[in-house]
Amino acid sequence: MQSSTKSATPKSHQSALGDTFRTFKNTLFTYPALWIGFACICAWPWSCTSATLVYPGAVAVGTPLWLGSNLTYLIIGLGGLLIACFPFKLNRQSLTYSVPFVAACCYSAASAIFIALCKLPTEQLMSNYAALTLLWPLLAGIGQIIVFVSWIDAFGRLGSRKTVALVVLGSLLGTGLLYLLNFIPQSIRELVPLTIGLVASFCTYFSYKKPESLQSDFVGFNTADNPKDNQQFTISHKRRPPWKLLISALTAGFAFGIFQGISFSGGFGSGAWYDYGVIGFFLAAFLFALCALPLRMNFNHLIYRVSFVLMALGSLLCIMLTQDAAWGYEVFCVGYRFFDVLIWCLCAYLVHHRSASSAWLGGLCMGTLLLGRFMGFELFGIWDAYFVNESLSVLLALVLFLLMLIALYLVSQTNLREAWGMVQPGEFEDEASLLAYCCTQIAQSYALSAREYDVLAQLAQGKSRIEVSQALVLSEETIKTHIRRLYQKLDIHSRKELEHLLTAQKQNARFGRIDLTDNNATQ
Known part of the structure; x- marks a missing residue:
């Protein structure tokens, strides 16, 4: 410190920017496998759809592929909750090899089956290959959830500050990969999902190897998740769940599921779901880096005063700008992707500073988020089937109401102190x-x-x-x-x-x- 008040006085913006750039530079070269792998995890589902955009039945409403896409969310959600709710122990050394191997098999098989099914005519698909539409989402869901939990474990060992840099760099790289797919021939583009899945699996191996524990051995540390302990790895460690964070994740996922269903059906224009979604991913990563690092906004404000407000604003614009609703969808995508990136960092913080089990917390948060997507997607499917003549503004108004209600109800200065519900209220009153x-x-x-x-x-x-x-x-x-x-x-x-x-x-x-x-x- 340069003065006796340095610890209590906020840094200048110039100093904060300097710290930010140094963090990104150091992270870029120190943990390449983590941010590259994170980019592949995020880009893999998008690469699958990008490789099949030329086939008319790929995202047609009501087809087995449509239903299979939503089933993936259900598999990931249930898988996450299964990991969180049923504790068991595995040898950490075995996880180092088994998780990447299983993920590689799941990604490879799911990519190949999905692209092969998209090439088939819809009539032939529904009559002869409907069973396969249940297999690829099962494989995709298993591959995604085990990799998600592995990354939460790695981020938790590094802490929230480095995780911010990792997820921002990974998001920007993932966006760049998806943008480059537009300039790749179709024959090569169909191999990209397989390649990205294998790279993600390979990087998962290093997620167990590279980030050494930065935790100290002071009293109270939960050694069940200490990477120095190579004997046993606790997959789930039961404790009071962060119910505020879970409600937030469920609401955000539900809203995104509705918007994704509308965009797949062409409600925001042809191809808007892909083009605006990719751009939203890029803008969200940039905005998150700006808010979390130089502007020093806390998690509470990032969730309820940035992410949820952007999603609500996007819903409002879609209702008001019926002819240009795609712009509202773009704003909503920025808000949701902002939350999507944020939840990784918040989980890293809770694991690193609250000694929560990474598998338990990651399974709960990611499982709840994806279950929300499934429910929102299903609600739109029901709405589209039984209320064809009704305006979508009713659904959008529901999303707007839920987002604002949850934001107003859950925003609190005590969220960080109470770890979003993991700690009993009033624990630090004295x-x-x-x-x-x-x-x-x-x-x-x-x-x-x-x-x-x-x-x-x-x-x-x-x-x-x-x-x-x-x-x-x-x-x-x-x-x-x-x-x-x-x-x-x-x-x-x-x-x-x-x-x-x-x-x-x-x-x-x-x-x-x-x-x-x-x-x-x-x-």
Whole structure:
């Protein structure tokens, strides 16, 4: 620190931008497999549809392929909840090889079957190959959910700040890949889904290998998800679920499912679902990087004051601009993709700072999000079948109402402190509990050792060096050494600066703030 108030004073925008670019540069070269793999995970479903746009029956409403596309959402959703709700243990070393292998088989088979089915006439498909339309979504769903959980595990070990850089870089790369598909011959384009799936599987192998644990061994850390523990890997660790985040994910997924159904049916213009969706993905990644890093907006604002507001605004524009509804769809896509990118970072934060099981949390969040998509998609299918003459404005108004209702109901300054429902309300109402929580957060953020954490907790209570040595039953000279190391890790030089740091941490806890640009030892 340059001054005694650095910990408590917000960085300048110039400093924040500098930190942002350094983070992106370091992440680009340090973890290439993670952001490249994330790009492939996001781009794979789009590459499948891009490879089949020339075939008229690929996205026709009511066909087995249409229903199979939605069934993929159901498989992913149920798979995620299955992982979260039924705990079991696997050897981490076996996961390093088995998950990429299973994912590669699922991606390869699903890509080949889907493209082959799209080439068939609709009549022949429905009469002779309907059973295969149930096989490829099953394979696609299994491949996606196990890879999703693997990436949540990797991101959780790295923390939210690096995850922001990884998902933004991956999103931009994925958008670029999808854009380049427009200039590739059809014969080669049909091989792209297979290639992207294999690359995603290959990168999944490195997701288990590359990111070493950045967690410290201080008291309270959940070693069930510690990558240093190569003996057993807890697939699910039951605890109080983040119900606020799950409701948000379900609502966002439901809204997107309705919009996707409308766009597939041509409600926003021919091809709008693909073109505007890809552009929305790019804009969302750029906007998220801007809001989360230089502007230092917290997760609470990012979800309910940016993402949900953009989705609601898109719904309103679609209702008002009936002739140019595609512009509303574009705004909605930006909002949804913003949430889609955000949920990865929020899961990484909860795993990294709240010691939640990555598989448990990832299964719950991704499962709920995709189940929401399934329900929204199905609702549109029912609406299209039984209310053909009714205006789609009713559905869009429903989406607008739900988004605004959830945003108004769930936005709260206590969300971060209560981990979106994982912590009981009022847990930090007394000063002692709040102070203990802040010390734990600092210990995680700066990778303090167990003894350094103990010393920090004693100093936070205002105790002198002699009182700390008596409380911990250590010599005064030993305490002096621990304090010196503690100050070095915290980048401070005096007791007064430590007080400023603790004050800032308590303010952040009270008002639900998190500075993703904080450049500390862990992040």
